Amino acid sequence: MRSAGSGRHAPLVAAAGILLLCVAGRARAQEVQAENVTVAEGGQAEINCKLHQYDGSIVVIQNPSRQTLFFNGTRALKDERFQLVEFTQKQVRIVLSNARLEDEGGYFCQLYTEDTHHQIAILTVLVPPENPLVEVKEQAVEGGEVELTCSVPRSRPAATLRWYRDRREIKGISSKQEIGKVFSITNVVRFRVERKDHSSIVTCEATHPALRGQRKQTQYVLDVQYSPTARIHPPQGVMREGDTLVLTCAVNGNPLPTDIKWSRANDSLPERALIEGEVLTIPNLSLLDNGTYVCQVANKHGRSSDQYVLVVYDPGAIVEAQTSVPYAIVGGILALLVFLVICVLIVMVWCSIRQKGSYLTHEASGLDEHGEAREAFLNGGDGHKRKEEFFI
Structure with missing residues (x-):
């Protein structure tokens, strides 16, 4: 009886065995692949799970904490930063917005069949620097x-x-x-x-x-701090009685001096003098205003000063004109002119001497010819030659 029963069930067992082999073969044929992702903090990352020979089995996406994000396309974790943007037989694609440092880690792409297949996509979050x-x-x-x-x-x-x-x-x-x-x-x-x-x-x-x-x-x-400097800009030309003197004290330094002091050496400033910061003005000059005027400045790193000597002339005084051409340049020009004059004189003298010498040579040659003819005439054609002296 047992052998007969076994014979009757043999076709069913064989059919079940063939079905299991087919399912196992189909399960082994399905594969899932994941790609690693790098994203900057605050940026957007894409997590891709590629499917091969997918037959509709269950697909689960989990975060590094093994919390399920999506189950067969259905949201499981209430985190709106994760969005399922594609679910096909070839690919599952998830987009993560505003990535955070705590989002970093391995994301599981799992394919549930008789045998579970999974791949891990490593998400790396970079933190870029702000301005130094x-x-x-x-x-x-x-x-x-x-x-x-x-x-x-x-x-x-x-x-x-x-x-x-x-x-x-x-x-x-x-x-x-x-x-x-x-x-x-x-x-x-x-x-x-x-x-x-x-x-x-x-x-x-x-x-x-x-x-x-x-x-x-x-x-x-x-910001480099340094001691101050002072320089007085003098007026142009000579100052005469009745003129207005304006002196400007150019100041430099760090910190910039704000207290500028004007004074006159060995005397006080004229009563009509007007001081406005770095500018000193003295109207209606007189001979009594002559003197040395001083500008002084200071900061916490040092002091500096400059001075100007004022000479007031009578309105009718003849004053040597001032020139802006340096004396060295004037002297050089004069020396060049003298040298050119000397060269011209030398050439003229040389030419004169040369012309005079040529004249004397021709004149002497003519005297020789006339002297020989005269001597021949006096001697009556005689071949004897006498020595004669001629005074010119």
């Missing part, structure tokens, strides 16, 4: 050193900081500190400064993979 912060340790003074600190309090991975001055890189000392998943970066630079460096620009530059070749820069304008 530049601070100065203490006030810069001419002849001393200035210390500048550039910092980026938050980046991932750590940003790279560089200093530039006049388009040239200057080396600083860099350091970083890890705070949770992000890094705080600083770079300190020191260099000597002079008054000519005041208002020049030093740039701190941050580079980072999330910036995609762009740079974050912060420019710092150097």
Whole structure:
């Protein structure tokens, strides 16, 4: 009986075995693939799960905490930043908006059949740096050193900081500190400064993979303090009685002096003198106003002064005209003129001597010819020659 029963059920067992093999073969044929994604903080990321030989089995997408985001196209987690934008037999695509650092990790793409198939898409969140912060340790003074600190309090991975001055890189000392998943970066630079460096620009530059070749820069304008200088701009021409004297004291310095003092050496200023900051005005000049006028300025780094000697002339006085041409240039021009005159005289004398010598030579030649003829005549054609003296 048992063998007969076994014979009757044999076709059913064989059919069931064939069905299981087909299901197993179909399950093994289905595959799922996932791609890793990198996104900047605050940006948008796409998580793709590619399906191969998909037959409608259950597809589940889970976040790094193994919470289900979507179950066969249906939202399971109430996080509106995740949106299912595509669900086909070839691909499941999810878009994450406003990515956060805590979103980083592995996202599971699972295909449920008799055997579970899954792939993990790694989401990496970069934290780009903000514009660097530049601070100065203490006030810069001419002849001393200035210390500048550039910092980026938050980046991932750590940003790279560089200093530039006049388009040239200057080396600083860099350091970083890890705070949770992000890094705080600083770079300190020191260099000597002079008054000519005041208002020049030093740039701190941050580079980072999330910036995609762009740079974050912060420019710092150097504030170098230095002692003041004073210079009086004198009036043009001579000053005569009745004229108005206007003197301007040009002042420089950092901090800029605001208290400008006018005075006259060994005497007081005329009562009618008018002072308006850096300008001193004395109307209706007289001979009593002659003297040395002084402009004095000061700041916390030093003092400076300049002076002007006033000479007031009578209205009818003849004063040697002033010229703006330097005496050295005038002397050079005169010397050149004298040299040219001497050269002309030498040429004229030489030409005169040459012409006179030629005349005397021809005249002497003529005297010789006439003398020989005369001597022949006196001797009566005799061949004897006598010596005769001729006085010219």
